[in-house]
Amino acid sequence: MKSYFVVRTHCPLCQGVDLSDLLTVSYSDERLEDFLRSYYHGKIKPEYLRGAQYRLEECNGCGFIFQKEIPDAELSRILYEPPSPMDPQLAFERYEGNRSLGYFLAYVPQLVSVIRQIGVSPRRLTFLDFGMGWGNWCRMAMAFGCGVYGLESSPVRREYAKQAGIKTVTWDEIQGMEFDFINTEQVFEHVDDPLGILRRLTSSLSPRAIIKLSVPDCWDIKKRIRTCNWGDSPAHGKSMRTAQPLEHINCFTHETLIRMATLAELEVVDVPITMHLSLKSFLKSLLRPGYWLLTGRKSTCLFFKKKARTAEMPGRNEHGDPDGTKGKGGFPLTPTAGNSPPYVARRRAQITLMERLQPSITYPRTRPIAIRHP
Ligand SMILES: [Zn+2]
Numbered sequence: 001m002k003s004y005f006v007v008r009t010h011c012p013l014c015q016g017v018d019l020s021d022l023l024t025v026s027y028s029d030e031r032l033e034d035f036l037r038s039y040y041h042g043k044i045k046p047e048y049l050r051g052a053q054y055r056l057e058e059c060n061g062c063g064f065i066f067q068k069e070i071p072d073a074e075l076s077r078i079l080y081e082p083p084s085p086m087d088p089q090l091a092f093e094r095y096e097g098n099r100s101l102g103y104f105l106a107y108v109p110q111l112v113s114v115i116r117q118i119g120v121s122p123r124r125l126t127f128l129d130f131g132m133g134w135g136n137w138c139r140m141a142m143a144f145g146c147g148v149y150g151l152e153s154s155p156v157r158r159e160y161a162k163q164a165g166i167k168t169v170t171w172d173e174i175q176g177m178e179f180d181f182i183n184t185e186q187v188f189e190h191v192d193d194p195l196g197i198l199r200r201l202t203s204s205l206s207p208r209a210i211i212k213l214s215v216p217d218c219w220d221i222k223k224r225i226r227t228c229n230w231g232d233s234p235a236h237g238k239s240m241r242t243a244q245p246l247e248h249i250n251c252f253t254h255e256t257l258i259r260m261a262t263l264a265e266l267e268v269v270d271v272p273i274t275m276h277l278s279l280k281s282f283l284k285s286l287l288r289p290g291y292w293l294l295t296g297r298k299s300t301c302l303f304f305k306k307k308a309r310t311a312e313m314p315g316r317n318e319h320g321d322p323d324g325t326k327g328k329g330g331f332p333l334t335p336t337a338g339n340s341p342p343y344v345a346r347r348r349a350q351i352t353l354m355e356r357l358q359p360s361i362t363y364p365r366t367r368p369i370a371i372r373h374p
Contacts, residue, residue, distance in 0.1 A: 003052070005070065012064065103136075113273050126146070149166075210269060213257055255298075
């Protein structure tokens with residue numbers, strides 16, 4: 001009997017083999033079968049799952065939680081593609097055509113904050129959306145004038161993105177490239193070797209670069225496994241969807257996300273996201289930071305930079321140096337009105353004042369600002 005699964009024998013982060021079994025449920029379990037049939041509309045046939053188990057493991061060495069039996073390449077392709085070959089434009093209309101204005105607006109404050117943090121004219125920046133989906137984020141970043149590339153494993157989505165004018169790259173092609181920002185939104189929970197992939201992405205970061213890792217928060221997964229509620233949305237406190245069978249094979253918390261980044265020679269960088277909201281949205285949002293404070297949760301949407309190299313070049317102006325005293329190639333600049341430290345300090349103060357006068361709210365970096373379905 002053919003198996004469509006690969007068994008992980010080691011922790012994907014620390015390679016440890018001291019593992020504890022948190023939950024084992026056969027894929028022939030009636031409730032689990034019902035969920036998969038309903039969620040995938042029959043695309044996942046019973047023979048794909050025969051003999052396999054949903055197994056959630058915890059590494060006793062580093063605390064990482066992950067699914068032990070994961071789909072092989074063939075089952076993964078079936079999971080992430082439309083059920084039958086489809087014209088890319090038609091597929092886009094069917095699966096992505098009804099995105100709201102609010103969905104696109106949510107990308108704006110994040111892009112503004114990242115560009116401001118790097119401190120370089122958008123036209124001089126090169127971005128990569130790793131796991132770009134239908135290319136929505138890419139198109140928003142292109143509107144700022146950035147050079148943008150998208151990487152996507154799904155052939156249908158990739159072809160659609162090409163037709164929409166987005167530059168696509170392959171995994172092999174990015175090895176020789178450098179990016180100033182790499183966006184990964186709801187990607188790392190899906191991949192079989194998260195640390196290996198992050199290390200390769202890190203090698204493609206420019207010295208001033210930032211990388212964003214945003215994944216579902218599995219901080220309370222041990223509580224959720226008591227009920228095995230497969231069907232409800234992840235927002236439901238008892239739903240298992242944060243560790244969704246077949247797809248969310250890596251279950252990160254704030255701590256294990258940082259642990260993985262540390263192993264990839266990255267460190268956290270604070271990128272405050274300033275959101276400009278209508279009065280109604282502003283009042284509603286006031287409740288959210290309070291919720292975060294009350295629960296004490298730490299986010300799984302974080303920004304990172306390379307450890308050693310970026311510590312020397314934080315990059316706050318167009319030449320990539322913090323005080324405006326170096327030009328291209330690190331040569332000293334003659335102080336002028338435009339780059340002198342007093343000017344830079346005054347300009348920053350103006351920006352801060354302008355932000356205070358607008359109906360806006362700046363969230364700490366612990367608040368995820370956009371959720372994009374893979
Ligand atoms: Zn481990």
